[in-house]
Amino acid sequence: MGDSAKRPKYEFVDINVSGKGAVRTAFANQVDYCEHNGAPITARIVAAIWAAIDAGLDNALARRIVEWQGPPLADALPLRVAGGIHALHLSGAEPALSPIYRGIGADDASIVGEAMRVYEAPLMPWLDGPPQTNEAGRSSNFVAAMLWLARKGLPPRFACLEIGSSAGINLMLDRYHYDLGGVEIGPDRTAMRFAPEWKGPPPPAEAIEIVSTRGCDVAPVDLTDPAQALRLRAYIWPEHTVRFERMEAAIRAAGERKPDLVKANAADFVEAELAKPQVQGTTRLLMHSIVWQYVPEEQQSRITEAMEAAGAKATTDRPLAWVSVEADRTVHRHMLKVRFWPGGDETTQLAWSHAHGADIDWIAG
Known part of the structure; x- marks a missing residue:
């Protein structure tokens, strides 16, 4: 612990x-x-x-x-x-x-x-709108959760869906390299490298593959537009200078190949994506970070109902997972949580995490 x-x-x-x-x-x-x-x-x-x-x-x-x-x-x-x-x-x-x-x-x-x-x-x-605090460092949480899910027996090939993607920086998580408590994953030649301060045991050392990423936002940001990029920079906390460096790296990465990002509300997007056929041998994964509080309650309910309905139909070779990094304001920290179907319908907290991925306190064992 x-x-x-x-x-x-x-x-x-x-x-x-x-x-x-x-x-x-x-x-x-x-x-x-x-x-x-x-x-x-x-x-x-x-x-x-x-x-x-x-x-x-x-x-x-x-x-x-x-x-x-x-x-x-x-x-x-x-x-x-x-x-x-x-x-x-x-x-x-x-x-x-x-x-x-x-x-x-x-x-x-x-x-x-x-x-x-x-x-x-x-x-x-x-x-007029909520902050769009797109932070690449949070992707360390998503990757750690995928390692844990792979250890649980889910297919280690992940088709990722993200709500509240803002500029889609976390949709490029397959282009980054991670050192998660000594567990290395991701390409060596990469746009960014992450090594959050790790507490607790390391996550499972599994071989995983991110086969696709797609996201939505009600007001998607085009990183290749200087004016829109300035707005994102303004939401970066000035103390965290590394985040400005990451933003510049993300802008370069988006210039090479834009993330797959569509304009849609979260509920419409999730319902539409879950209705699409799922490739056998892949784990469909919904992920989001610091966004749930901005999703209207009616949409929260629709997403939950859609995920649980799809989860009830999930099979071992076409499973479904839900990974989130959201605030617990009673401790001013963030919880990395996961649900998966079939077999893991109950929510499991994997870690406490810094808002921008600076440190991860792994409690899942």
Whole structure:
């Protein structure tokens, strides 16, 4: 077992609660979340946004934040605003933000509040959709889960489907190399290499093959479009410099061969893909990371029903698996979980994982 039993606990926050009080709570929770995931600068930005509003900032942007109509935590409202602020810094539009992003002491609330006042109009569209935090490092979780599934006896040839693919960076996971607790997998000549800090026993050392990848997003991002690529960069937490390097590598990889990515909502996509014939001797695998909270409840239900119905028909030579990396905000960590059919209908947690794949605490044995 890993050290998950020793992890500090935090006050439970219902991510589906809405209202002004929920907005304040969402910002406070996001600050805690960032601090516990190695993102002190992002924590400063999020704290400064709310501090500026608390100090009296009153314009259309501030009012829209305070009067948010949906559940602010599930909608990642604080990170929507923080992404817009980061874009102002990355583009050089607001030099006054530089001390914060350089980690220098400053009057954060005053600086961020002024940016929210001056750039009210360009910041407003950042509230229109959730962050698209496409991070290649999360693919280490998916590959580790495939190794575990192969050890369980599922065919080690995987046809992968992903919802909430954003720019499709994780759809290129077969092009990356992984060192997972000493278990090496993937091509040697590769766009990226991942060696997350590994805790616990290594995953099973199995030979696997990713035969196909296909994904969807309600607003897919074209990595070859500079403007769209800038938007993705803005959602990267500035402390995590390696993520910018990975983004550049992903842009190059997409330029060589774009990922198979379609515009569709998650439920429509899953239902349509599950209706297609499955090749014998392959494991059809649905995967997603840090996206479930953005999927409307009606679509969550449809996906679950579709997966369970397809699972009931799955056979040993045409099995179905469901792998997810999603947040547990009671510990500010992420759980790598899996279900598979036939034989593994109950959800199994394989690991605790960092939001961006920096470390994996393997608890599956």
